Amino acid sequence: MQVKKYRNQHQAFVVEGAKSVIELLQSGFELQHVYVTESFEKEHARLLGKGITYEVVTEADLVRAGTYATNNAALAVAHMRQLPELIVAPTELVIALDDIRDPGNLGTIIRIADWYGIEKIICSENCADFYNPKVIAATMGSFTRMQVHYLNLESWLQQHTKTHRIYGASLDGDNIHQMKLQPQGIVVMGNEANGIRTEVAKQVNQLIKIPAFGQAESLNVATATAIIIDNFRRWV
Numbered sequence: 433m434q435v436k437k438y439r440n441q442h443q444a445f446v447v448e449g450a451k452s453v454i455e456l457l458q459s460g461f462e463l464q465h466v467y468v469t470e471s472f473e474k475e476h477a478r479l480l481g482k483g484i485t486y487e488v489v490t491e492a493d494l495v496r497a498g499t500y501a502t503n504n505a506a507l508a509v510a511h512m513r514q515l516p517e518l519i520v521a522p523t524e525l526v527i528a529l530d531d532i533r534d535p536g537n538l539g540t541i542i543r544i545a546d547w548y549g550i551e552k553i554i555c556s557e558n559c560a561d562f563y564n565p566k567v568i569a570a571t572m573g574s575f576t577r578m579q580v581h582y583l584n585l586e587s588w589l590q591q592h593t594k595t596h597r598i599y600g601a602s603l604d605g606d607n608i609h610q611m612k613l614q615p616q617g618i619v620v621m622g623n624e625a626n627g628i629r630t631e632v633a634k635q636v637n638q639l640i641k642i643p644a645f646g647q648a649e650s651l652n653v654a655t656a657t658a659i660i661i662d663n664f665r666r667w668v
Contacts, residue, residue: 436561443512445563448498450505455573457484462511467494472505499565512563518581520552522596523616525664528554530585530632531623532653535560539570540654541621546574548661553578554618556585556632585620589635592618598637600628601660603650605639608663615664624653 439445444464447456450472457466457479466486473480473488480486494503520526527545532538538560545553560567562580571578589598597617620636622628628636642651642659651659 439563444509445512445568446498446565447508447510447568448500448503448565449569452568452573453506453508454479455576456508456510459576461513461576464509464511466506466508467497468506469494469504515579515581520596525550525615526552526554526618527657528585528589528618528620529559530556530620530628532559534624535564535566536570537624537654539567541657542571542578542580543574544654544658544661546577548665551579553580554585554588555580555582557582586631586635589632593635593637598635600633600636600639601641601656602627602639603641605641607643608640608660609643612667613664614667619660621653621657
């Protein structure tokens with residue numbers, strides 16, 4: 433399940449580590465296999481006792497089965513879930529990601545969205561895979577509460593330009609510190625190295641930027657997402 437081809441073939445994915453597995457066990461995902469160490473079983477007996485079928489294994493077994501260098505807790509295999517139809521109300525705040533390739537960045541952005549109460553993320557078709565083990569790990573369990581949709585981003589945005597406010601992060605944008613942003617609209621974040629693609633940027637209503645006070649050339653896309661979304665939420 434570490435390779436996308438086999439994840440899609442079996443419609444299943446791997447979750448590792450105590451925090452992520454605990455979140456998974458309390459979610460609506462259908463479980464295929466659950467493997468735990470004796471220490472995890474003792475510490476979370478109440479959770480495992482709620483009708484969950486599991487097998488006790490060694491730490492070495494978990495390491496061999498997963499991607500972590502060390503894992504003294506648990507590993508689970510879960511079925512991918514069917515997402516509901518994507519409907520975004522004009523009053524809703526969502527994040528759209530254009531060509532975000534790094535799994536760690538995608539996972540962190542999912543966690544950020546969860547922190548700020550955003551339930552939907554729209555990804556261009558070439559973004560990192562939501563079920564990549566590195567993405568799942570970086571979400572720290574937030575993957576269980578997030579709808580992540582993959583689609584033709586340019587086409588989808590084009591359908592919403594007249595009904596939704598669409599913002600795009602850009603060094604050429606308006607200073608967000610000088611704006612009183614409302615917590616609604618679509619916030620587009622671009623590729624780690626190249627930003628938002630030209631064809632996607634054409635669908636944006638307003639470009640926005642985080643003002644710089646030092647000499648750094650740019651910000652990590654996940655960090656930039658957190659700062660921008662915080663500005664949308666600060667007037668709530």
